[in-house]
Amino acid sequence: MDYDVVILGGGLAGCSVAAALARYNLNIAVIERNFDIAEDVAQFITTFVTDGTDVMDDSVYELLRDSHIPLLEYSRKGNFYYEKEPSLSIYDEKKDFEAALERIHRRGIQGARPVSREEAAAWTPQIKDSYQWIIRHENTGIISPYDMATALGEIASENGVRIRLEEEVTAIERIAHDEVRVTTNKSKYTCRVVVITAFNDLYLGGGEYRRATRDVPLQTMLLEKNYQQDIGLMLNVFHADGHASSIMPTFSGKAVAAIEASQRMDYKGVKHRVEELIGPFPSERVDLLTVNNYYDVPIVISDLLEEKGYINLEVKNHQLPALLPRVTQIVSDLVVSNFKTAENPDYVFKRRDYFRFRDLSDKERNEAIAFDPRFGHMICTCSQVTEGEIVNSIRRPLGARTVEGVKRRTGISFGSCQGSYCMNRILKILAKELDKKPEEILNDSKESRILTARIKEFESI
Known part of the structure; x- marks a missing residue:
């Protein structure tokens, strides 16, 4: 048998599972079709780590609950960027504001409370006279998904995981009770367990992959603005049409705006929406504009080991970086339960030091x-x-x-x-x-x- 475990996909989830499983005396490989790891993660994007107030799905919230606690430990040991940052949620509609307060009360979310417009204005100059329904959150934060993925990939590699780049999986076959064959465009590998973190209908038996529950494009605009000086506090404005506009810092101290809309917008349209959020600014202060898919699909972990020899992990959710410590633990426990193995005494969960x-x-x-x-x-x-x-x-x-x-x-x-x-x-x-x-x-x-x-x-x- 070539490997004990083969992980399909070298994105954020694949690198995280690989780094976790490297703790054990297992022979592990990651197969990634792209030229580099984490190519599915936007380069400069900062992900907003919510306290759960704006999460509608209770199953996602259960994974997310108190995520800032494990994330602080996870990022400190892994040496990647995560910071707790307070934020304000602003609602155009009173009913949305009241629904958010109901979720805070029902879930027992700590550090979230309604505040007056005058209080909010003391923290950031972006508060308008029209803002009436505002909630302040203490237990929110920001994380760099790409920095996280790269760190976890490096940790996995340094702990003996084989990263096989530029290989695309074409088939998975169960060839014995405890043996699976993975075929790629370059080779064939046998293993005991496969963990799928990247969708491919060739080995999931066809059918349409579950897309975003809301088919919403997310426009992101990187601004040459000093976050602390020009913004001061993260803002999430929830509009009457169900979409949201947000402003938050990047790991480099600049500001990035994220605009949801029912359809893709041109540069002028995005800039206008961002200016509604933080005030007018010259075009020269725009560094980059990108459009990504907004995913809020519930996390699904399918244990198909007995039937097909693999675990399928569906993680198309914009809160994946915050959910990852819990999700990774669940998956790694499922995998390890299939082996009689001890922990690797030489395992080190730490990325090599670097600085900017x-x-x-x-x-x-x-x-x-x-x-x-x-x-x-x-x-x-x-x-x-x-x-x-x-x-x-x-x-x-x-x-x-x-x-x-x-x-x-x-x-x-x-x-x-x-x-x-x-x-x-x-x-x-x-x-x-x-x-x-x-x-x-x-x-x-x-x-x-x-x-x-x-x-x-x-x-x-």
Whole structure:
């Protein structure tokens, strides 16, 4: 048998399950069809971690309840970004406000209480005279899903999990009572247990995957605004049409707005909605605009080990980062119950240390530069990313192999110039570190070469 456990999908859920199972003396592989792990996670998006007030489904709330407590421990040990941040919920309709208060009372949610407009205005300048129904939440927060996924992937890799990239599963077959064969476009593997975290109708027997219970596009706008100075407190405005508008910080200290709507909006429409939330701002302060799917499907963990040899994990829910510690524990318990195995005495649930130059004090920066002068060579002035950080992102476990990989791991090129100043420099560093020609460097996948040939203008790289 090639492996004890094969995990399908190297996204947030797959990396989390792999990191948890690495605690045991099991031979584990993760199969990911993309060129890098966590490619399903947006690069700059901050996920709002709710206290459960706005969660309608009771089963999701049960998984989410008191999630800030395990998340604090999980992020501290795993060395990824999570912060508790208070927030305000503002309701256009009194009935929605009263329904939220009912959920707070029924569920016993701590740290949530109604406040007056005057109280709210003392915390943030974004409070309008028209706001009447407001709730303050103490036990909310923000988390970087991509930073979380990368950290968990690195932890899994460093604890012996085999990460197999660029392989797509084509079939799963039960070939014996306790043996399953997984076929990919590259090879075949036998194992005892399969954990599915990524949808593929080839091995789920066809049928339509359950989409978002509300088919709502989520427009996200990254702003070149200092969150603490310009915003001050996270806001979630719940409109009469059932959609919401939110503003929150990113892990880099900027602000990101998330706008729900019944259909995709153009740039002007999104900007107008964001300005309704925080006031007018020039277009020059918009760094990026993306559109993602909004998922609020209940979490489903299907134990099909006896019948088909796999556990199927459906996690299309925007609160997945907050739910992950509980969900991962449930899945790992199901898997481990099928083995007589002891814990790995060498297991370490900790990501290798790293730092971001922009977050350091002057003293810490000088110490870093004295250790390696590349930390004093600024590559991206917009996001304050140094050559040392880029080199580190490439040399880490499961390190970056593409321009997109560097961008995701460092936050480079998400500033106002959108990479026009630093792209050539990233190419040069990648080529040197990977011992490749600049023409061989890829953007994000096999077929995404950035340069097709050398020309005079690129002689500097």
